[in-house]
Amino acid sequence: MLQHTTDLAALAEALSRSSDYRVLRRLVPRIPLSRPAGQETRTGILLDTETTGLDHRKDEIIELGMVKFDYTPDGRIVGVRDTFAAFDEPSAPIPPEITAITGITDEMVAGQRIDDAAVSAFVDDAVITIAHNSGFDRKFAERYWPVFEHKAWGCSATEIDWREHGFAGAQLGYLLNGTGFFHQAHRAVDDCHALLEVLDFVLPTTGAPALALLLETARRPTLRVWAEQTAFELKDSLKRRGYRWNDGSDGRPKSWFIDVNESGLDDEIAFLRAEIYMREVEPSVQRLTAFTRFSCRA
Structure with a gap:
């Protein structure tokens, strides 16, 4: 089995050196590590929600996924610190069209509750929260957990002009493929792991990680x-x-x-x-x- 894996890796490496082929590797989530010592870092949160609808005033969160990561002031990601994934049972059955989109069923969320204190503790030391559609996710997150009202937010979908940097569009799957990976987007936390790799990708146009550009944009009024x-x-x-x-x-x-x-x-x-x-x-x-x-x- 080890020899088979080694052979496939060598083949993938050979193909990637040719301009006639593109190789996509399955995304393997990074293993959480403690904060690196002796290095100036800051902490960020990648967040994704699944909800029963689009209206933040009346629809409900049914899943929350987060990845906590450390990065340097110039936008280089140095590691994952922790992950968070939880379901929440809504007050009414999940609409069939939402189940079709998210894959989340009533049976999966039955009896599940997101621990509010755990969410607040998870994000407490973060200086920025990033979502791939912050115009949607922030409104829901603030309604449920006031801790997010006091955080800086960035949007990886709108605060980087991805087409300008050679990508086909801003959809997360396209971006992940452009960085050389694919993943099975079943759960909210899986999309957070995918977003981490996208933001860690060094843009050929700038020579710096995409996160650096996002932070630069987010900091500007x-x-x-x-x-x-x-x-x-x-x-x-x-x-x-x-x-x-x-x-x-x-x-x-x-x-x-x-x-x-x-x-x-x-x-x-x-x-x-x-x-x-x-x-x-x-x-x-x-x-x-x-x-x-x-x-x-x-």
Whole structure:
């Protein structure tokens, strides 16, 4: 058996040296290690949730997966510290379409409860939480566990322009394949292990791990510009510009909005004045940081 494994590894290595082949290796989760001594590190959390629906105000978490890892200030991952995986039984049967997507059944979650104290203890020493769709996961996590309200958050799906760095898109499976791995995405914690390898991948465009770029982006403030009370017939112009619609049900304005860097604010206001309002206006502008971005509290 050992000889067979060795032969396959040698074959894979030979194929990978040819430009005619690409080799994908099965992802094996890293073994948790204690914090490295004598090295300046920080602690991060990779988080993924599975839920009964998309509405963070009424739908419920049915699974939580987390991977705690250590990294250097310049964004190099040095090891996994711990993992967390748990089911939670919702108040009503899991919708069939959710079971079809997640593979989670009522039988799997029956009698299961996520320990709130254990979650708080797990993330207590982390300085940042990263999800592959933080605009979704953060809202659910904050509703269940207030400890996440006080953490900086990063989004690996939106805070890196993956296409700019040679990937086909931002879907986690595509990214993992691009780093040379494949995995069986059955559980939330499995996707966290996959995300760890994606963030540890050295981008050929920068020569640094993807995590370094994500941290750089997350640390920069952004400005949310609200284009309120715009004419309906201008919606296509706003959409082409990158504006998104908020329906007002979350307490925020019923309005189109866009997030821009501080350097882009003047251009955005100029666009609104010239193309949308046709007059001098001062649109509402909201400053966001990693501590408020992706939160329903923003």
